[in-house]
Amino acid sequence: MAKLDSTIKARANRRSFLKNGIAAAGAVTVGAGMLSGGLSALGAVSSSGITEGDAAVLRFLAAAEILETDLWQQYTELGGVHAPPSAYQTGLQQLDADMPQYISDNTDDEKSHELFINAYLMSKGAKPVNLEPFRNLEGSEVTVIPGIDGKRRLTNLMQLSVDTSWWTRYRSGNQNPDLGDTFPNAVPTLVKGKFTAIPRNDAELGLAVTTTPVNNHIQAIANTAGFHFAFIEQGGTSLYAAMAQKVTSLEVLRIVLSIGGTEIMHFQTWHDKAGNAIPLTDGTLVFPDLKNDIPQPESLQSNLIMPEPTVFLSKKFPVCSIIRPTATKDVAMGAVNGLTKDGLFMGQSPDFFEFLKDLAHEADEAQRQI
Numbered sequence: 001m002a003k004l005d006s007t008i009k010a011r012a013n014r015r016s017f018l019k020n021g022i023a024a025a026g027a028v029t030v031g032a033g034m035l036s037g038g039l040s041a042l043g044a045v046s047s048s049g050i051t052e053g054d055a056a057v058l059r060f061l062a063a064a065e066i067l068e069t070d071l072w073q074q075y076t077e078l079g080g081v082h083a084p085p086s087a088y089q090t091g092l093q094q095l096d097a098d099m100p101q102y103i104s105d106n107t108d109d110e111k112s113h114e115l116f117i118n119a120y121l122m123s124k125g126a127k128p129v130n131l132e133p134f135r136n137l138e139g140s141e142v143t144v145i146p147g148i149d150g151k152r153r154l155t156n157l158m159q160l161s162v163d164t165s166w167w168t169r170y171r172s173g174n175q176n177p178d179l180g181d182t183f184p185n186a187v188p189t190l191v192k193g194k195f196t197a198i199p200r201n202d203a204e205l206g207l208a209v210t211t212t213p214v215n216n217h218i219q220a221i222a223n224t225a226g227f228h229f230a231f232i233e234q235g236g237t238s239l240y241a242a243m244a245q246k247v248t249s250l251e252v253l254r255i256v257l258s259i260g261g262t263e264i265m266h267f268q269t270w271h272d273k274a275g276n277a278i279p280l281t282d283g284t285l286v287f288p289d290l291k292n293d294i295p296q297p298e299s300l301q302s303n304l305i306m307p308e309p310t311v312f313l314s315k316k317f318p319v320c321s322i323i324r325p326t327a328t329k330d331v332a333m334g335a336v337n338g339l340t341k342d343g344l345f346m347g348q349s350p351d352f353f354e355f356l357k358d359l360a361h362e363a364d365e366a367q368r369q370i
């Protein structure tokens, strides 16, 4: 009993347990179950059958989806299908005429992911994730579209350092990040500065200016968005593939695989569109010509949008066309760090980072129970 008491105390001392894990009511039930069922059940299963690990995985994914929704909403307000015609939107359409529709649809998808995962968590007696207390960031100051200026955001899209190494990673036929390999950026300058992916004001929006070519600076903003879309969604692609390996319940696995599949579809779409970014120079930002520069190495060639078969698990196996990376170690914390480096959380509070890292830590601790 002394051991049981100390174990309970240790768990209770984990600040994040009640804060982030199974709802308090669920925790009480777990405690009661432990007393009758012994230590083997310690904290493993909530009152309604979802494991603590599964809840932690879903909670981190819910947080990621809330953040995705927030950033996609900003893109939709300024460039989506219901946004008024503007130079920014026309700049986006240089990547594909259907960009506004795709942006709006990606936003709808993220919102549905967020709402579904939180509803599922609640149906299992687990706490949903709420990031509303952290909705404090200032966004675009565009005033010519009502409702944008002054709206508080969770994410910042105006000082991004967009990593484009996913581009070369998916074109490599003999390297894999899970085997320790690193990859060069397709747009090296984009990761070196802080660039906006949305119009910060009316001038950068260019309302009703739909002539082409688009103003060079506004096209640079649209190009940045185009690469950022793919950066975000390739992250989701890997995150879900990794998380699937950590869950226990078949139903939770079904959720993770089914939502994760749509992240892959998003990534594939944006990967194709980013290759159409207009080559240009805007200050220190240089978008190379990924379509026509001859000779173009395969590592940059814009129409190679299918994952090149590469080494997987071990170099002793034949190469295989795969999502990459998919290793599970510290994957959630890696996602938090990756998005932080991206600049997405610029200006967020220490409390925000603490909350998000608690969720990531819990998810990284989750292990499939056999």
Ligand SMILES: [Fe+2]
Pocket (backbone or CB within 6 Å): 065, 068, 109, 110, 113, 236, 263
């Ligand atoms: Fe999503």
Ligand SMILES: [Fe+2]
Pocket (backbone or CB within 6 Å): 068, 110, 232, 233, 236, 263, 266
């Ligand atoms: Fe997504």
